[in-house]
Amino acid sequence: MAFEKIIVLDDEMIIRKSLEQQLRKKHYSVATASKISEAEALLSKDQFDLMFVDVRLPDGDGTELLERVSEDPNGPLVVIITGYGSIESAVECMRKGAFDYIVKPCSMDEIDVILKKAESYSQLLKVNQYFSNEQANGSEIVGNSPKLKHLRTLLKKVAATDATVLVSGENGTGKELIAGELYRLSPRSGKPFIKVNCAAMSETLMESEFFGHEKGSFTGAAQRREGRFELAHNGTILLDEIGEIPLRLQAKLLRVLQEREFERVGGNRTISVDVRVIATTNRDLMKEVREGRFREDLFYRLNVFPIVSPPLRERKEDIPLLANTFLERMTRRHGVKIPGFSKEAMEMLVAHQWPGNVRELQNTIERCVILAEPGKPAGTDALGLFMPVHSSATFSQPVSPIPIFSEAVEAPEEDIPAAPSASPAEAAPPSLPSNDDSGEFKTLDELEKDYIMKALDFTGGKRVEAAALLNISTRTLRNKINQYRLDGEYIP
Ligand SMILES: Nc1ncnc2c1ncn2[C@@H]1O[C@H](COP(=O)(O)OP(=O)(O)OP(=O)(O)O)[C@@H](O)[C@H]1O
Ligand SMILES: [Mg+2]
Structure with missing residues (x-):
């Protein structure tokens, strides 16, 4: 990535002028300064990519400026200009964050090499920043309920520190x-942000993902590979769904959290890292500790600063703002114009229990945008198709969305909330309140069957479209049609 703007800071006019001339020939835009104060004035007015800085200057030491510039994640890279006698101080500057140094008198060839190196380094930094931002999910937290206001205050305070944070909450509440x-x-925002999804890996893979491995340490380890803790050095690591880590690895993780040290798989060199740790969980980790599935010492190491992400049903005030934000995003994404929600549709959204929380709300609105008639407010007809009536009895902490329409329900048994009996033959417990517009209590199978029928009615029996509406594959839909014997009844 080619640089645009460079500062040359040196009190010797000859050096200043010759560097300026040579850099201009290479089409860089160059500003010069003979004192630290002049360079600071330039930095306050514009953004520069690189700075050549002399060490001894009339109003101070170039290293002081170097320290200030290195703290700014958007500041320029610094190359120290030094005489033969002061190479030691140049080396000291490197320790303080200088990118490189040149010794006077310097040839254009040397400067060329440094410029090339600095340009590729800067590009790497930018790519890294880009991916870190992507990982951090650029969207902002929407909502103004007292619970979210409190959350924002907490976030601001704890972000400023290096404290380990444990974010817990139900699925889809916004933990990530x-x-x-x-x-x-956080002050580490310009540094790497590395995420590990602990729920998506086998135990062996997880260990090598966390800590890396040496070449040949296991079959298939053809190259040495740095683990995520190493990649996150100086930055932040997010251990997503930490409750899924098996006990053996929990012991290893504990050591990293305590000592910030580990060895790669198959290696014996101890690697030290400086990382800020954030973990998320949808499990009640205290309960996991009591039941022997999670180490108590690890829990306390993680739970230095606990943050609870509140479920949507406890902050219903946020629903209108969230719904309108998602409507705007989705209409833009799908290129349709929908002016808003009808009054009834908004009431329906606010009244709903949202067991899948914000994610469920977001998905519902996306599907509704696809279905709604362009130009008209989104109404209850399109929404109703995607909003099952949930019994309040289905909530327990933590809650997973009722797995209607999920492709593969792989949540461990204890994560699935107490749902009505799956067998239509078994009578529903009389105490459960109605969960259907008809005022009756319906089993999960019956609700699912109704839903599939609604979708098939809506699409005139077209299975591909119905499957797309229901967000399942046509194969799954076909299986469900067979399961509920809907073929004869509803399919033309
Ligand atoms: N307050 C919010 N404002 C805007 N968008 C939100 C909010 N909370 C959640 N979302 C959105 O909802 C979706 C789910 O959020 P996220 O993945 O952070 O939840 P989670 O708690 O980590 O879910 P899971 O437990 O399933 O991993 C994301 O698309 C996220 O952007
Ligand atoms: Mg998550």
Whole structure:
């Protein structure tokens, strides 16, 4: 990535002028300064990519400026200009964050090499920043309820520190969003943000993902590979769904949290890292500790600063703002114009229990945008198709969305909330309140069957479209049609 703007700071006019001339020939825009104060004035007015800085200057030491510039994640890279006699001080500057140094008198060839190196380094930094921001999920936390206001205050305070944070809450409440916000608000925001999804890996893979491995340490380890803790050095690591880590690895993780040290798989060199740790969980980790599935010492190491992401049903005031924000995003994404929600549709959204929380709300609105008639406010007809009536009895902490329409329900048994009996033959417990417009109590299978029928009615029996509406594959839909014997009844 080619640089645009460079500062040359040196009190010797000859050096200043010759560097300026040579850099201009290479089409860089160059500003010169003979004192630290002049360079600071330039930095306050514009953004520069690189700075050549002499060490001894009339109004101070170039290293003082170097320290200030290195603290700014958007500041220029610094190359120290030094005489033969003071190479030691140049080396000291490197320790303080200088990119490189040149010794006077310097040839253009040397400067060329440094410029090339600095340009590729700067590009790497930018790419890294880009991916870190992507990982941190750029969207902002929407909502103004007292619970979210309190959350924002907490986030601001704890982000400023290096404290380990444990974000807990039900599925879809925004735990990852909170983790991303913590990273963005923290002094480490210009540094790497590395995420590990602990729920998505086998135990062996997880160990090598965390700590890396040496070449040949296991079959298939053809190259040495740095683990995520190493990649996150000086930055932040997000251990997503930490409750899924098996006990054996918990012991290893504990050591990193305590000592910030580990060895790669198959290696014996101890690697030290400086990382800020954020973990998320949808499990009640205290309960996991009591039941022997999670180490108590690890829990306390993680729970230095606990943050709870509140479920949507406890902050219903946020629903209109969230719904309108998602409507705007989705209409833009799908290129349709929908002016808003009808009054009834908004009432329906606010009244709903949202067991899948904000994610469920977001998905519902996306599907509704696809279905709604362009130009008209989104109404209850399109929404109703995607909003099952949930019994309040289905909530327990933590809650997973009722797995209607999920492709593969792989949540461990204890994560699935107490749902009505799956067998239509078994009578529903009389104490459960109605969960259907008809005022009756319906089993999960009956609700699912109704839903599939609604979708098939809506699409005139077209299975591909119905499957797309229901967000399941046509194969799954076909299986469900067979399961509920809907073929004869509803399919033309
Ligand atoms: N307050 C909010 N404002 C805007 N968007 C939100 C908010 N909370 C959640 N979301 C959105 O909802 C979706 C789910 O959020 P996220 O992935 O952070 O939840 P989670 O708690 O980590 O879920 P899971 O437990 O399923 O991993 C994301 O698309 C996120 O951007
Ligand atoms: Mg998550």
